[in-house]
Amino acid sequence: MDKKKYKISIVGASGYTGSELARILVHHPNAEIVDITSESHKGKKFSDLHPQFSGILDLTLVGAEDIQLSDLDMIFLALPHGVSMGFAKKWAGSGIRIVDLSGDFRLSTAEVYEAWYKKEHVFTEGIKDAVYGMPELHADKIKNAALVANPGCYPTASILGLAPLFAAGWIDPHSVVIDAKSGLTGAGIKSSSVTHFSNVNENFKAYGISNHRHTIEIEEQLSLLLKKAVNLQFTPHLLPVDRGILATSYARPDQSEVSQEKLEDLYRNYYNGKPFIRIRKEVPSLKDVRGSNYADIYPVWDPRTKRFIVVSVIDNLVKGAAGQAVHNMNIMLDLKEITGLEHVPVQP
Amino acid sequence: MDKKKYKISIVGASGYTGSELARILVHHPNAEIVDITSESHKGKKFSDLHPQFSGILDLTLVGAEDIQLSDLDMIFLALPHGVSMGFAKKWAGSGIRIVDLSGDFRLSTAEVYEAWYKKEHVFTEGIKDAVYGMPELHADKIKNAALVANPGCYPTASILGLAPLFAAGWIDPHSVVIDAKSGLTGAGIKSSSVTHFSNVNENFKAYGISNHRHTIEIEEQLSLLLKKAVNLQFTPHLLPVDRGILATSYARPDQSEVSQEKLEDLYRNYYNGKPFIRIRKEVPSLKDVRGSNYADIYPVWDPRTKRFIVVSVIDNLVKGAAGQAVHNMNIMLDLKEITGLEHVPVQP
Amino acid sequence: MDKKKYKISIVGASGYTGSELARILVHHPNAEIVDITSESHKGKKFSDLHPQFSGILDLTLVGAEDIQLSDLDMIFLALPHGVSMGFAKKWAGSGIRIVDLSGDFRLSTAEVYEAWYKKEHVFTEGIKDAVYGMPELHADKIKNAALVANPGCYPTASILGLAPLFAAGWIDPHSVVIDAKSGLTGAGIKSSSVTHFSNVNENFKAYGISNHRHTIEIEEQLSLLLKKAVNLQFTPHLLPVDRGILATSYARPDQSEVSQEKLEDLYRNYYNGKPFIRIRKEVPSLKDVRGSNYADIYPVWDPRTKRFIVVSVIDNLVKGAAGQAVHNMNIMLDLKEITGLEHVPVQP
Amino acid sequence: MDKKKYKISIVGASGYTGSELARILVHHPNAEIVDITSESHKGKKFSDLHPQFSGILDLTLVGAEDIQLSDLDMIFLALPHGVSMGFAKKWAGSGIRIVDLSGDFRLSTAEVYEAWYKKEHVFTEGIKDAVYGMPELHADKIKNAALVANPGCYPTASILGLAPLFAAGWIDPHSVVIDAKSGLTGAGIKSSSVTHFSNVNENFKAYGISNHRHTIEIEEQLSLLLKKAVNLQFTPHLLPVDRGILATSYARPDQSEVSQEKLEDLYRNYYNGKPFIRIRKEVPSLKDVRGSNYADIYPVWDPRTKRFIVVSVIDNLVKGAAGQAVHNMNIMLDLKEITGLEHVPVQP
Known part of the structure; x- marks a missing residue:
């Protein structure tokens, strides 16, 4: 088993995709969550927002501008569409690989995006480069992608x-x-x-x-x-x-x-x-x-x-968001696909 | 307003259609529930089975053979399919009008019934005579029907x-x-x-x-x-x-x-x-x-x-069963369609 | 049965107590809802806010200042505590009887109110005159009360x-x-x-x-x-x-x-x-x-x-709010206690 | 990290405690589920009963008499009270350590048991020897216990x-x-x-x-x-x-x-x-x-x-049953207390 710990930042702490990424990554054998960001809650602890993490993940939230890029291997963008593209653009040249969980890079062109999302796209080169991150269909391309557009639920x-x-x-x-x-x-x-x-x-x-x-x-x-x-x-x-x-x-x-x-x-x-x-x-x-x-x-x-x-x-929240994102990460980092994703369904 | 009280029997007390018929009919201005039957619970009170009726409808349940036909204007059959047809057959010539809430008389022929319900039909004449009781489509026929097949939900x-x-x-x-x-x-x-x-x-x-x-x-x-x-x-x-x-x-x-x-x-x-x-x-x-x-x-x-x-x-349970059945009754008895059915939707 | 229709205003349309009062009063045999007020939604229809009332109660909402006091027999205040007392004070001398569903008049003194509600009381005489509207305990006093404080849930x-x-x-x-x-x-x-x-x-x-x-x-x-x-x-x-x-x-x-x-x-x-x-x-x-x-x-x-x-x-929402309020109204108007309140419990 | 795999049998597959034990143990780093028993479903697959385990745990269910004691380190009894004591008695001298999730060994004496459970106890020596398995209170005794009575929820x-x-x-x-x-x-x-x-x-x-x-x-x-x-x-x-x-x-x-x-x-x-x-x-x-x-x-x-x-x-089902049982197992086997129990709470 690969023992390497890749350094991860989750950008966007307050929503369900952020907390679900944390739920999965906190015990992922090859991941270390180094930062979680929130513009509106910075200074609070992650577990203040999501009390189920009390004693498990009490990291202090930082602003997106505070993350140390040089430390990172991977960024997950857990942001609303329209917000995500700005960050993807900003960090595009950094060499850090990005999985974006918003809808900003899933469609074929900026025109199509603008027709359906009623919003101007600010990073059209990103659309061209992004790989649609459905591992069952596109594993080969995901492997080497700089920017993965995690599919919608x-x-x-x-x-x-x-x-x-x-x-x-x-x-x-x-x-x-x-x-x-x-x-x-x-x-x-x-x-x-x-x-x-x-x-x-x-x-x-x-x-x-x-x-x-x-x-x-x-x-x-x-x-x-x-x-x-x-x-x-x-x-x-x-x-x-x-x-x-x-x-x-x-x-x-x-x-x-x-x-x-x-x-x-x-x-x-x-x-x-x-x-x-x-x-x-x-x-x-x-x-x-x-x-x-x-x-x-x-x-x-x-x-x-x-x-x-x-x-x-x-x-x-898992296969339709955070789990698929981590699956993409595993492929991008050449880990076994199921690493950290072996959760047994919770029934009842 | 018509003040006449028609005498009603509900055959089949234990299910949801039986209790929902009671919920509607107990305050219907032209209805009097004279009997409620249950083969498996006879001797118990209706409110023993459905405690929400405590103090409202404490009638003692009787067997189907105990109902006094001479007293009745209308019978509702709130029975499983396959059981209902036997009672409909038994009471067919009595002159008492019947609304059957099961699936036994909704289809066009016994052959079709048997193909889809995997059960022999014992009252094929009933199928021929029965009117499909959807008031918005068939009010004219319902008016004079002896046997109404209340539609499925x-x-x-x-x-x-x-x-x-x-x-x-x-x-x-x-x-x-x-x-x-x-x-x-x-x-x-x-x-x-x-x-x-x-x-x-x-x-x-x-x-x-x-x-x-x-x-x-x-x-x-x-x-x-x-x-x-x-x-x-x-x-x-x-x-x-x-x-x-x-x-x-x-x-x-x-x-x-x-x-x-x-x-x-x-x-x-x-x-x-x-x-x-x-x-x-x-x-x-x-x-x-x-x-x-x-x-x-x-x-x-x-x-x-x-x-x-x-x-x-x-x-x-209402438009899809007991309410539609009472709507049919209203049409059969020449009452105003909405009589006793003016319940305001319960939201929340 | 008393056929008189008393004229009613419901002050406060947007909350659950307002809609539940409407659900009960719309078919109360001695009540006529003449006004429903809402400051934030005036001009809309009541059924725009509460679509379950489509075709049942499509009254246009008015501001509280628009209600015609001379027409009214009874006002229900379905407002938050702190807001209710102002209206109760304003209409105190009008001769129109008021049932207040907020907490503003339930306690014994303004001091007690202020200690527990952390809010100044603007109508302390109201507190003195108000009757605690629990019919099982205080029916005699409710009968002649000008202002009834409907109990908390x-x-x-x-x-x-x-x-x-x-x-x-x-x-x-x-x-x-x-x-x-x-x-x-x-x-x-x-x-x-x-x-x-x-x-x-x-x-x-x-x-x-x-x-x-x-x-x-x-x-x-x-x-x-x-x-x-x-x-x-x-x-x-x-x-x-x-x-x-x-x-x-x-x-x-x-x-x-x-x-x-x-x-x-x-x-x-x-x-x-x-x-x-x-x-x-x-x-x-x-x-x-x-x-x-x-x-x-x-x-x-x-x-x-x-x-x-x-x-x-x-x-x-019923015995703990709107139903108890109508029960109080019935007593105040010398109607039979159960008038308009015979709803059978909805189970399931 | 201890790499030893202890061999486990879960006796009683059909209930929630059985499936929850499986959910935890299937990924426990030191556990190997070798048998799951069910008298009424033997021959079926575990995942036939609990389809969430499809592809995860497809073990064929066996009868309790079929488990190979010589192979085992630990037995979990996930049975109703009254049934459990018979199995505990049967396997008492086998040297295999037992965690019983029923109520059969939680009380101080057979008399107390019989007074509250209205059932004769067939293994009173077991009551004497059993340790009440609440790790926060009794870790020392649990460590060496042959029979642990897992607390009620x-x-x-x-x-x-x-x-x-x-x-x-x-x-x-x-x-x-x-x-x-x-x-x-x-x-x-x-x-x-x-x-x-x-x-x-x-x-x-x-x-x-x-x-x-x-x-x-x-x-x-x-x-x-x-x-x-x-x-x-x-x-x-x-x-x-x-x-x-x-x-x-x-x-x-x-x-x-x-x-x-x-x-x-x-x-x-x-x-x-x-x-x-x-x-x-x-x-x-x-x-x-x-x-x-x-x-x-x-x-x-x-x-x-x-x-x-x-x-x-x-x-x-976890701290109140299967999780506490595995916690007891960890203590009995001298593993780290949290081994295999690091599940992050699932919210939402």
């Missing part, structure tokens, strides 16, 4: 659920509907009527119908796999749970000779050797992966309706 | 969400996907691993993929409206909430000249004068209708993907 | 649970511990880290240990009953549910000859004829009273430890 | 919260009230009306008032610390969450000179060097410890009422 569940069908070309590209459901942590730690307990608890609703930003991220990645333009329907919903995304994806085949058996073979072969993908024989549920980096996938062929239905589940 | 949400599009013929009949999510009471009061708190709480999953019984009920009703065979995809999911169904329905038009405005007009016109349908301007959520007989519907046209997306929400 | 559960023991003088006044647990709506509709879903869901905590304001309200009322000073321990906790308070109260007797039978007799006699009190034979739970005006009480004598344990449950 | 939270006060003799032994609240997993994995989602969700209730079995376990342990008989009130309640116990304990001092500062010093000194105890400055909540082996304790002195109030929280 919904795109992670959606793309992993559909990638084998698109890579195999089995899909009618205009038939795809992704009906996705996310736990509330996907809405972030900020208090608002959206996150008020009584608006979420015992409740359920759709949002972002026809225009959610993750639509284009999914379309671009699936188009690359299919080598054809994809135009799909993506509808997110808000679940009254903390963690987890379940995506139910529907698609029609471009050909007729499909069977349940062939479908399962396709999935097993495509994900062969991928340590965090589990092709399931039973419908998976959110808690089967909660707190872990697993993605459980259940593909079905319905001969009555001639449709594929694929259920995929992840923990949005 | 998922079909209520799904059909109400899509009926205007099918009645108008705007739909490609093979394009429909209904992704539905239900609260746990839809799974019934029986204890099992499915209903165990820790398997539901903080969890979410799909079930009955490609073969749920409500599929055929929805297909048959929508086919009638469209006057063409409909073959659709229906996927139910289990939400960690007590009550409520939200259906997200997707369909492609058979023609191109659709707009958001035309779509909303279609819905408003179709449901004009229907007291429990609310066409909403904002995405509705489960709690907007909880505890009430309202169905809130939100139709969207996505010009980018050329798809309709319709969100519809109901309380599965 | 925790005090309602706590006092109702212990009143028979204090009125009978069976209590060692220094032995009382009240361990109370409330649903999140008790914390109000305002968004903050306290009400953020992920801080409440799957969580539980104590707060206000040793210094919560409701302590003095409970002490004062129980002291009046016992005719001795009472000094008790009150600890509130936050439950991950929307509605409901359960108080577990512990006390030692001042004498030894107690038995379970005597205890139950005491409770049944004390609350004889009170329509909303149910002395239970089984431990009650929150859902036994949810959405209703009932208070369920379960008194236990533990001969092993020589202690009384009393469990009492209410819905904090 | 409520007793763990309650005793840890009060031990410093009892050990210091600061307590009036008849003044103690423990009001405890547990997540639903404390009720076990068995399906019943108690564990039905809709009876737990949005609900809360007390149970076992005045006669819960954990009362005597707490009394015996605190009596040992105080060296006086203790007679206390213990009331458990059921929270609508999966995991966690919060105990709010109340007691009066035997003397008057107490202060908040002295109280905190007492607690900090008493637990000095104990790796899983965190004396908190803020009220802890369930999620501060969820999924981890920490016990967070918050002691308060209320000078107004002259009472101690102590809030203590644990995860009932």
Whole structure:
């Protein structure tokens, strides 16, 4: 086992991705968290913001300008989109490798970004250089990337659920509907009527119908796999749970000779050797992966309706954010993929 | 206001539909609950089974054979499918009007029933005579029906969400996907691993993929409206909430000249004068209708993907079961439709 | 049945007590809501703030200065403490009867108020004239009161649970511990880290240990009953549910000859004829009273430890706020106590 | 770091303690799970019962008679009380060390056991030899024990919260009230009306008032610390969450000179060097410890009422069961106490 400790900075302490990165990295055998930054809480302890870390990680928060670049091997940007790109630009030439957990570098061009995020992009060269950090699809490029764009939570569940069908070309590209459901942590730690307990608890609703930003991220990645333009329907919903995304994806085949058996073979072969993908024989549920980096996938062929239905589940904060970021780090640092990511799902 | 008190028997006390019928009927101005039956709990008080009724409804439970038919105006069958048909057959000639809340009389023929319910039907004449009790679609027939088949919970949400599009013929009949999510009471009061708190709480999953019984009920009703065979995809999911169904329905038009405005007009016109349908301007959520007989519907046209997306929400125990049953009763007894059903949604 | 419609104004639309008053009053046979006020939302419809009222109560919100006093029979103040007293003072001489749902008039003197609420009181004569609006204890005084101070939610559960023991003088006044647990709506509709879903869901905590304001309200009322000073321990906790308070109260007797039978007799006699009190034979739970005006009480004598344990449950928004306020209104207007308050508990 | 792998058998696979032991032990650096037993599921895979373990722990379940004693270093009994004692007796002379997670060996004598558990004890010598496995109190005896009785979940939270006060003799032994609240997993994995989602969700209730079995376990342990008989009130309640116990304990001092500062010093000194105890400055909540082996304790002195109030929280499945069991194992095997138990609490 590699005993080297790489020096890490987490930029952005106050949100869920920041605290989840800390939860994973604090016991990662090859990581040492040297800095955690927060502009609004600097001087406080990390455990003042996140009391579950009392006695575990009591580091004093610093401003982003205070981090000592010369000490660092890796920076995680756990910042809102629009903020992240500024820091990525600032540290671009430093030689320190960056995993950005925001949406700022996931899309193909600044134009597409600006159309969907309604915001000017200040670091378009970054977009060109950034690698889309989905290890199951792009491990080779991630390995040497200076800047990795960590995928969005919904795109992670959606793309992993559909990638084998698109890579195999089995899909009618205009038939795809992704009906996705996310736990509330996907809405972030900020208090608002959206996150008020009584608006979420015992409740359920759709949002972002026809225009959610993750639509284009999914379309671009699936188009690359299919080598054809994809135009799909993506509808997110808000679940009254903390963690987890379940995506139910529907698609029609471009050909007729499909069977349940062939479908399962396709999935097993495509994900062969991928340590965090589990092709399931039973419908998976959110808690089967909660707190872990697993993605459980259940593909079905319905001969009555001639449709594929694929259920995929992840923990949005782990596989959909911090866990995938650490997975990217492991690949970038040439560590074993599963290093520090062996959390058993917490069920119940 | 009509002051007449009609005499009612609820057959089947122990489940959620039985207790919800009691919750509504106990203060219905034209109803008097004279009997509640339970084979397994006879001799106990209704409030022993459902302590929320302590001091409100302490009636002693009787066996089904003990109810005095000569006293009754109306019977509600709140029984499992397969059990209900026997009672409906037994009381068919009695002149007492029956609303059956099970699935036994919702489908078109015994053959279809047997194919989807895997059970022989013992009262096929009943199937022929029964009226599908969705008041917004079939009020005229319900008025004089001897036997009303109260719609299933998922079909209520799904059909109400899509009926205007099918009645108008705007739909490609093979394009429909209904992704539905239900609260746990839809799974019934029986204890099992499915209903165990820790398997539901903080969890979410799909079930009955490609073969749920409500599929055929929805297909048959929508086919009638469209006057063409409909073959659709229906996927139910289990939400960690007590009550409520939200259906997200997707369909492609058979023609191109659709707009958001035309779509909303279609819905408003179709449901004009229907007291429990609310066409909403904002995405509705489960709690907007909880505890009430309202169905809130939100139709969207996505010009980018050329798809309709319709969100519809109901309380599965009220509009999806007991409330719709009382609505049917009101129509059968020539009462005002909203009588006894004016519950304001309980939010929070 | 009295057919008169009394004209009502609800001052304060945006919170849970405002919407819950509307839920009850909109179908109260002797009430007509003529105005609902909101300073921050005037001009909007009430159903814009609370979409569950779409099509049910679409009244346009007005400012408090716009209400026509000459039209009114009754005002409900659904405002934060500190704000309420100003309005009560302003309208004190108008002859319109007021039920104040804040804490501003519940305590005995301005000094006590200021010590516990850390706020100057601007209407001390109001304190003197106000009647503590707990119908089971003070119906006679409520009948003719100009200003009724509607009890706090925790005090309602706590006092109702212990009143028979204090009125009978069976209590060692220094032995009382009240361990109370409330649903999140008790914390109000305002968004903050306290009400953020992920801080409440799957969580539980104590707060206000040793210094919560409701302590003095409970002490004062129980002291009046016992005719001795009472000094008790009150600890509130936050439950991950929307509605409901359960108080577990512990006390030692001042004498030894107690038995379970005597205890139950005491409770049944004390609350004889009170329509909303149910002395239970089984431990009650929150859902036994949810959405209703009932208070369920379960008194236990533990001969092993020589202690009384009393469990009492209410819905904090109904019996603990809006329902009790309407109960007070009914008494003030000489209506039947249960008028408009016959909601059956919503379980599940 | 000790590299030795001790061979472990978990007897009883189907419940939550079994799966939680597996969750911890599967990545414990010095443990190797060689067998997991289940009488009712033998032949199935462990991951068939607990699908979160798919691909992680797919061991085939065996019957208890099939485990190879010669291979083993340690057995965990994760069985119901009454069942456990038979196995403990059978394997008593084998030299294999046993941690029993049931209630069978926690009490002082068979008579006491039979009085509270209403069941004959078949292995009274075991009671005599067994060590009460609370590492913070009895590490010395645990070290060499052949049979460790792992404490109950409520007793763990309650005793840890009060031990410093009892050990210091600061307590009036008849003044103690423990009001405890547990997540639903404390009720076990068995399906019943108690564990039905809709009876737990949005609900809360007390149970076992005045006669819960954990009362005597707490009394015996605190009596040992105080060296006086203790007679206390213990009331458990059921929270609508999966995991966690919060105990709010109340007691009066035997003397008057107490202060908040002295109280905190007492607690900090008493637990000095104990790796899983965190004396908190803020009220802890369930999620501060969820999924981890920490016990967070918050002691308060209320000078107004002259009472101690102590809030203590644990995860009932970890510190209250499987984590404490592994902590005991670490002590018995002379490993570092925290080995394999460094899970960061999962919040959110």
